[in-house]
Amino acid sequence: MAVGDLMVLIFEVILYEIVDGYFPYSFLNHTPVCKVVLTLLFVSVDCSVWLTVAFTFDRFITICHQVWQTKYCTEKTATLVIGLVCLLSILENVPYYFIYEPREVIENVAWSCYVKSSFYILPVWVAFLWLETVFTPFAPFVLILILNSITIRHILLASRVRSGLRGKKGAENQTDPEMESRRRSIILLLAISGSFILFWAVNLICYVQVQFTDAQFLQATYNDPFTIAELSGYMLKCMSSCTNTFIYAVSQRKFREELQNVFKWPLLLVMNVVNIMKQKNVLVFTVRSRG
Secondary structure: OHHHHHHHHHHHHHHHHHHHHHOOOOHHHEHHHHHHHHHHHHHHHHHHHHHHHHHHHHHHHHHHOHHHHHHHOOHHHHHHHHHHHHHHHHHHHHHHHHOEEOOEEEOOEEEOOEEOHHHHOOHHHHHHHHHHHHHHHHHHHHHHHHHHHHHHHHHHHHHHHHHHHHOOOOHHHOOOHHHHHHHHHHHHHHHHHHHHHHHHHHHHHHHHHHHHOOOOOOOOOOOOHHHHHHHHHHHHHHHHHHHHHHHHHHOOHHHHHHHHHHHHHHHHHHHHHHHHHHHHHHHHHHHHHHO
8 A cells, every 4th residue: 555655755845846837848757758657646546445445344344354464364365455446547547648638749759738629519538537536535435434434343342342241330540452542443443444534535526527527637827726626636636645554554653563574674785785794804814814
C-alpha cells in the first residue's frame, strides 16, 4: 500500500503536475510520453484506492470473522490479491491512453495532452466514464464505509460483552489491555473512513458533475469554478495518498520496525566497514610486531 501511494505521488505530483507546470517543453511533455504518464497516473490511483479497500476487507475478516482468518489472512492470499488488483488496474485504465490528443503542435512536434472532445460525446467513451466513476471512487467509498461500520459495530458489541463478563467490581481502577486495543482499533478505522471520504469528496463531486452537466475535465480554464474545484480535488487526492500511508502503514508495529531497520541499515553498514578496517589494522600491526 505504501508503494501504491508512492506511485501516485511520483506519477501525479512529480511527473505530471510539477513537470507540466515548471518544465512545459521537456521530454516528458511530448504527447506520446505524456499519454503514457497519464495512463500510469490513473493506474497508480486505482491501485492505491483498491489496495486500501483490500486492506480494509482484510481487517474486517481479522476482527469480525476470525474463523476465516487462518484461510484468508495469509501471505499467499495477500500476494494473490495484490497481483490481481494491480493487473485489473492496468487493464481497466489502458483506454485512457487513447482519449488524449496533442494540446499544441510546434514544428511538427506534438506537445502535452488534451482530452478529445469526442470523449464526452461518443457512447462508448461515455459508458467508459460512467464505469470509471462507479469503480473509482464511488464503489470504494461505499465499501469502506460499510466494512468499517460493521467492524466498529462488532468491536463495540464485543466490548460490551467483555465488560459484562468482567463485572463492575473494581473495574474502574483496572486497565484492560484488550479494551484499550479495541479502542485504538475504532479510532484507526474512524480515521481511515474519515480521511478517505474527506480527501476524495471533492473529486467525487467533480466526477458526478461531469456526468450530469456540460463540465469537462482538464480544461485548464483557471477562472472557471469547476476547474478550481477539480484541481482542489486533485490536490486533496494526492494528500490522501500521504495520509493513507501514515494511517495504514506507520501505525502498524511491524512496518515501524522495518522502517527503523531501513534507517539503521546505513549506520550498521558504516559500523561494519569501520570494524573490518580496525580488524585489518590490528592484524597488520600484529604481523609487523611479530616480524
